[in-house]
Amino acid sequence: MDRDTRPAPTVEVVPPEPDPGPDPRRWLAFAVVLAAGFMDLLDTSIVNVTVPSIQHDLHAPYAQIEWIVSAYVLAFAAVLITAGRLGDIHGRKPLFLTGIIGFTIASLLCGISAGPAMLIGCRFAQGAFAGLMIPQILAILRVSFPPHERAKAVGIFGAVTGSSVVFGLALGGVLVQWNLFGWQWRPIFLINVPVGIAVTIAAWFAVRDSRAAAAPRLDVAGALIVTTAVALLVYPLTEGSRLHWPAWLLVMIAGSVLVFAAFVAFERRRAGRALVDFTVFRSRPFAVGLVMWGLFWIAAGGFFLIWTLFMQAGLGWTPLRAGLTAATFAAGVGVGAGVAPEKLVPRFGRDVSVAGAMLLAAGFAVFACAAAHFGTSISLWAIVPIQVVSGLGFGMVIAPTLALLLGQVPHREAGAASGLLNTVQQVCFAIGVALAALIFFDRASSATGGAEFVYAFASTLRYVIGVLVVVAAGFLAVPRAAHVSTALPESEDA
Numbered sequence: 001m002d003r004d005t006r007p008a009p010t011v012e013v014v015p016p017e018p019d020p021g022p023d024p025r026r027w028l029a030f031a032v033v034l035a036a037g038f039m040d041l042l043d044t045s046i047v048n049v050t051v052p053s054i055q056h057d058l059h060a061p062y063a064q065i066e067w068i069v070s071a072y073v074l075a076f077a078a079v080l081i082t083a084g085r086l087g088d089i090h091g092r093k094p095l096f097l098t099g100i101i102g103f104t105i106a107s108l109l110c111g112i113s114a115g116p117a118m119l120i121g122c123r124f125a126q127g128a129f130a131g132l133m134i135p136q137i138l139a140i141l142r143v144s145f146p147p148h149e150r151a152k153a154v155g156i157f158g159a160v161t162g163s164s165v166v167f168g169l170a171l172g173g174v175l176v177q178w179n180l181f182g183w184q185w186r187p188i189f190l191i192n193v194p195v196g197i198a199v200t201i202a203a204w205f206a207v208r209d210s211r212a213a214a215a216p217r218l219d220v221a222g223a224l225i226v227t228t229a230v231a232l233l234v235y236p237l238t239e240g241s242r243l244h245w246p247a248w249l250l251v252m253i254a255g256s257v258l259v260f261a262a263f264v265a266f267e268r269r270r271a272g273r274a275l276v277d278f279t280v281f282r283s284r285p286f287a288v289g290l291v292m293w294g295l296f297w298i299a300a301g302g303f304f305l306i307w308t309l310f311m312q313a314g315l316g317w318t319p320l321r322a323g324l325t326a327a328t329f330a331a332g333v334g335v336g337a338g339v340a341p342e343k344l345v346p347r348f349g350r351d352v353s354v355a356g357a358m359l360l361a362a363g364f365a366v367f368a369c370a371a372a373h374f375g376t377s378i379s380l381w382a383i384v385p386i387q388v389v390s391g392l393g394f395g396m397v398i399a400p401t402l403a404l405l406l407g408q409v410p411h412r413e414a415g416a417a418s419g420l421l422n423t424v425q426q427v428c429f430a431i432g433v434a435l436a437a438l439i440f441f442d443r444a445s446s447a448t449g450g451a452e453f454v455y456a457f458a459s460t461l462r463y464v465i466g467v468l469v470v471v472a473a474g475f476l477a478v479p480r481a482a483h484v485s486t487a488l489p490e491s492e493d494a
Contacts, residue, residue: 026144029207030153033137036100036199037157038164039192040130043107044072045168046188048308049319050176053185060116063242067120070238075127076134077426078230082223084135084419085275089218092136092143092415093209097200099133104196111189138402138418143210143411151341151403158337158399163330163391165304170330173323212412222275225263230423232256237430241437276420277413285478286408292474293401293421294428296357299467300394301432303364306440306460314453315376328384332391337399345400350478353404356396357472361465363390368465372458375451397471404478436460 023029047054047069055065087095106126113119138157145153175187183190233256236249243249267274281287311322336356344352367386370378402421409417443456 023144023208025206025208026149029144029203030141030156032199032202032206033096033140034157034160035195036096036103036133036203037137038160039195039199040103040134041161041164042168042171043126043130043188043192044076045165045304046172046175047072049169049172049312049323050185050188053176054119057184058113058116058119064116064120066239066242068116068123070235071120071124072127072130073238073426073430074231074234075124076131077234077423077430078227079128079131080135080423080426081226081230081275081416081419082218083132084139084415084417084422085218085223086132087136087139087415087418088212088412091209091211092139093203093207095415096133096136096140096207097203099129099131099136100196100200100203102129103133104193104200107189107192107196111186111193134422135415135419138406138421139414140207140210142406142409142414142418144208147407150406151345154403154406155338155341155399158341158395158402159334162333162337162395162398166326166330166333169308169319169326170323173319173321177318177320210411212415217273219267219270219273219275222263222267222270225259225266226275229256229259229263230427232259233427234430237427237434240434241441276416280409280413280417283408285404288474288477289401289404289408290421290424292353292471292478293405294424295467295471295474296397296401297425297428298432298435299464299471301429302436302460302464302467303432305433305436306457306464309440309453310371310457314450314457315378316450325380325383325387329387329391329394332388332393333395333398334391336392336395338395340396341399341403344396345403349480350404350475351480353397353400353475353478354472356393356400357468357475358393359396360390360393361468361472363387363393364461364465364468368458368461371454371461375454378454436464439463 051065051069054060054068055062060068083095083099103126106122106129109122110119110126113122141150141153141157172188175191176185180187232252236252240249264278267276268278281290307326308322311317311325312319317325340352340356348355363386367383367390370382370386374382405421406414406417440456440460443459444452
């Protein structure tokens with residue numbers, strides 16, 4: 001029998017693309033995208049202190065004023081998950097640039113709006129483009145930094161973003177008080193234009209593009225389902241207090257639960273093509289951490305609402321004074337978030353988040369007691385140290401929790417996971433605001449300010465404290481070392 005002497009067919013082996021390694025400009029790129037994130041998150045709160053000026057200048061009825069605030073939140077929350085996945089597929093840099101350019105143009109149009117209808121439409125566009133941009137920031141952070149640098153980057157991110165909402169109150173108060181060029185409320189939007197242009201130019205040169213190595217096509221059906229679910233939930237939460245919770249809003253909330261359930265069932269059948277990879281929930285640190293993240297933002301949403309009402313309606317402070325006082329809380333957040341991930345977490349692990357939640361709860365408890373005891377005569381100097389300590393606790397929760405959650409996510413899912421984290425944050429913040437408004441205005445009765453608002457603040461704060469205690473207890477379910485070991489094995493981190 002003759003031996004077959006033909007040469008065996010050769011198989012061409014295509015080597016994998018070499019790992020480009022850490023981006024040498026990663027800190028510059030991070031600073032650029034962080035500036036954009038700060039600008040966006042600033043906008044979520046800065047409008048609240050300028051509402052009276054907008055209403056007076058545009059002669060807008062209260063319903064339209066509510067929509068000027070709500071349109072942004074609704075559009076922003078609705079697109080986050082889809083935008084995160086789009087970044088994984090088409091590249092985080094292009095999506096970030098699209099978002100910041102659109103956000104800048106929308107800000108300009110907001111600033112020159114001739115009437116409330118135009119302003120509402122531009123605010124909707126502003127929120128949608130912000131929703132495109134924000135998920136890319138955490139995704140860029142996740143893929144740009146090696147594990148040994150990630151804690152420091154997350155700490156800086158937590159410090160800046162955690163304090164941005166509070167700085168929005170301060171900046172809004174300053175701009176309204178100064179009334180630059182007689183433009184009244186318009187500078188709060190126009191200030192975004194030069195910043196947005198500078199960030200766009202810097203990002204074009206400094207940010208390196210990244211995307212998932214084998215990203216699936218966009219799950220269009222899943223995107224439509226989750227967008228519908230978020231809209232059905234966020235709209236009632238933002239409008240419920242004004243409309244006094246009619247039955248149809250409650251039906252919308254119930255409908256959102258059913259649509260969310262349908263989304264989960266649909267996505268679990270689309271292995272490898274899902275908008276959200278639910279296998280990440282098999283990680284107990286991620287699953288527990290995400291629940292605690294949501295509960296924490298329920299508490300935060302409730303606090304920020306009643307805090308603003310307490311200072312302006314209860315104590316009668318001007319927006320400027322209230323905003324500058326709020327800056328002391330932001331200072332505490334910056335210190336807590338900046339120190340915790342890099343200095344404390346490697347030594348104490350999950351206990352840092354537990355201690356942060358308890359410190360925040362303790363600060364709020366002292367705040368509630370002081371408000372109940374002193375009433376409208378409470379002094380600024382009694383409030384400031386309480387806010388600094390509370391801010392420290394706030395920062396000690398957000399930064400380590402972000403580090404924990406991002407550490408459980410592989411590169412290929414960075415955008416989708418970022419969209420999920422931001423969606424949970426926005427939805428839970430809205431839930432916190434809605435629940436706190438129900439309790440606060442029930443306690444305040446028909447009062448329009450003064451002592452009853454101070455009493456309502458102290459009373460509602462007890463419920464916020466209760467949620468924070470649950471958060472602290474929940475973090476005990478996270479393995480002690482999970483906060484420390486935030487890097488995935490190399491084989492999974494692709």
